[in-house]
Amino acid sequence: MSTLTPAGSPQFPTIADKVSTHEEMDQAIHALQEHKDTWVATTLQQRVSLLTELIQNIAALAPRWVEACSQAKHLSPQLTGEEWSMGPWPILRNLRLLRQSLLDIEAFGRPRIPGPVTTRDNGQVVAQVFPTNNYDRIFFTNMTAEIWMEPGVSAETLPQTQALIYQEGQAQQSGMVALVLGAGNVSSIAPTDVLYKLLVENQVVLLKMNPVNAYLGPLIEESFQPLVKRGFLRVTYGGAEEGSYLCDHPGIEEIHVTGSDKTFDAIVFGPGSEGARRKAEKQPLRTKRVTGELGNVSPVIVVPGPWSEADLRYQAEHIFSMLTTNAGFNCNATRVIITHKGWGQREALLNKLRELMAAQPARQAYYPGAQQRMQGFVEAHPQAERFGATDNGNLPWTLIADVDPTAENDICFTTEAFCSLFAETALEADGVVDYIQKAVNFANEDLWGTLNVTLLAHPKSLKDPAVSTAVEQAIADLRYGTVSLNYWAGTSFTLGSTTWGAYPGHTIDDIQSGVGVVHNTYMFSHPQKSVVRAPFKSTPTPPWFATRGQVLTKTFPLLADFEAQPSPWKVPSIVLAALGR
Incomplete structure (x- = not known):
């Protein structure tokens, strides 16, 4: 079932208890x-x-x-x-x-840019801005991030920008x-x-x-x-x-x-x-x-591959955690999971998601209008699967699976839910490379917004030159302010050295995810997008994963203290906390 609805982010209630005269x-x-x-x-x-x-x-x-x-x-x-x-x-x-x-x-x-400055084959300049130091290399193992500049910037003129x-x-x-x-x-x-x-x-x-x-x-x-x-x-x-x-x-x-x-x-x-x-x-x-x-219908593009049982469990929690963080009240939360219709493990991934949703306690819907937004999606999709109690102001985790990708005006594609809900859609394609190309086109053309997108690709899949080339082309072609491979794109918001904002080019009469960037601590004046890359499975498992709440609560106060006053003597306790010890 699909419904016509105004595209974009919700109009939130603005009743204020405290008011300046x-x-x-x-x-x-x-x-x-x-x-x-x-x-x-x-x-x-x-x-x-x-x-x-x-x-x-x-x-x-x-x-x-x-x-x-x-x-x-x-x-x-x-x-x-x-x-x-x-x-x-x-x-x-x-x-x-x-x-x-x-x-x-x-x-x-x-x-000073902390990493190399390179030029892509098409002349586009890329500056690596993460890791910013050796401490980042310890705390975010094998993660990198780049800022890709807009056309017209050269390696020689980059400092002037x-x-x-x-x-x-x-x-x-x-x-x-x-x-x-x-x-x-x-x-x-x-x-x-x-x-x-x-x-x-x-x-x-x-x-x-x-x-x-x-x-x-x-x-x-x-x-x-x-x-x-x-x-x-x-x-x-x-x-x-x-x-x-x-x-x-x-x-x-x-x-x-x-x-x-x-x-x-x-x-x-x-x-x-x-x-x-x-x-x-x-x-x-x-x-x-x-x-x-101004928000986004944030996609996760799942590249088919030979995923093991452990891979399925890890990536299901990865995807689910992109929703559970802040109870789903994030502009970078997972909203549409894009899969390949012919991938043999698609249903297994969805079942792992269902298991996690059933096990994770529902969260307080503290943001105004959440119940009404959720109801609008459920009315459009009565088949929506809901997990968790709805009492005491809580909202259940909700999955709308197998949304018809040809339903161009479906609420799941046009409207940011901004609550504890996401959807899944499966694309027909002739093989993995064809699927990747179709997934990029679907994300660019059919989903509202241009803020952030995440791709998940198994290392064995990337050993295939054709698939690896298609993934790299996808990173280049996706019109989003942050494109991330194998790590939640929302992380770019917290790194500081990357940009955060919409893909450039929106006009005031079709603003979508917005205009301009923030963070961008290396102060580039002509950024196009940030690109984050990480291993398919990070070690240790990120502390923000849904089942690691106690690890998160131990680790991030230590990280905050470290940022306030970095010291090598603080590193062991942070590493041990992240390992859950």
Whole structure:
């Protein structure tokens, strides 16, 4: 069964318990306007000192930060590591990498790229940005990540595309005030968005907290106090009405939003029928620059191969864990598993997924509107398989298997579920190579969004030159901001050295997953996509896998402490924790 539905991310309810008055917002913008030029004039050494203070503050506040998120999401004690992995750890890593980039700029004129810079046969430049050091090599064994640049950048001109605001002759002479509309699901999103605006785009920031996690606002103000007291950051609160007031404010010069494409459209064109008319006519209501990360129907492309029983069990948990993290309230969560109809182990993989879904406790549906979104998918697909209790605000893990790939307007393909649900679709193909090509075309043309995609390919499959060539071509052809081989593409969000955002080229009247990037701590101005590569089975098993909650909870506080103050003496305890010892 299929249903016609507006494509994209959900429009989330925006009822706010804590609201800033117009006077408070005016005062915040006035303070930022008064200090925006001071920020531009702030030296590299002063910025390094500020980042050092922020690292110390975040590290000190981290336990309170995690506790606040865990209480709001009703997490059991063994799942609190999830909040460490999505909150303090990536923030601290981002801060450390940015600080190192500033030190590099002072010493060498630009951030030093940690890996080789190569040129593909088509002339496209590739910079390896992970691992960033030997510690990454220990903690993320055999994982690499690259940033592929847009056409027109050469290996010779690549340095000129880095850290533009710090280059002599290109430095910004006057400051700007940016509005960051924070996301409500992952606690590191708003802080790292703020850091990107400040350190990479040279803009002071007014952060409006999302109503869902407004409880974090005071902690952000406290931990970012070095920026707040100097007039470089202000935090405000409210829902859609306050957001609209800020977007229209003459003191706001740029806008960045993490959330829904519907919110982006309302910002650019205005709400309701008048906004729809403006969008159809490509006549924006607001002409300020707006960037954003706006969600995705995230695919996992399963390349057929000779998978053992252990392989099936590992990859089923891998795929399922891409959904269970944060209870499915992630823009990078698995939404559509793409398989080959003729693969003999397809049903075995699905059965392993069903076993995991039945064994994993249901999670609290803390994000507004989740029940209604889930109901819309289940009404369109009554055959949906649901696992787990639905009482006390929980939502079951839900699988919609064997969705017809020719149903172009199916809700599973056009709409981001943003809850504990994913689907599977099987493509007819004449062999593995033909399947890979069809899977790439399906992901590019039939699934909404361009944020991230994951491919899974067995090493024995990659020994076949034809299959290996097809997989490499798939990586090149997939029009996504992050393409990952054998590791959840969502990991790119946390690495910091990679970019995070949509594939470039979306227009304001068809924005899909958004425009612009964040993180990108090597400060490239013309990135096209990030490409992550890892072994088919990582050793040790990643701590974020669904059945390793206690390992996650032991490992990520140690990793956060390490990012705050790296030391070789801390490595053994981290490795032992990741091994479950």
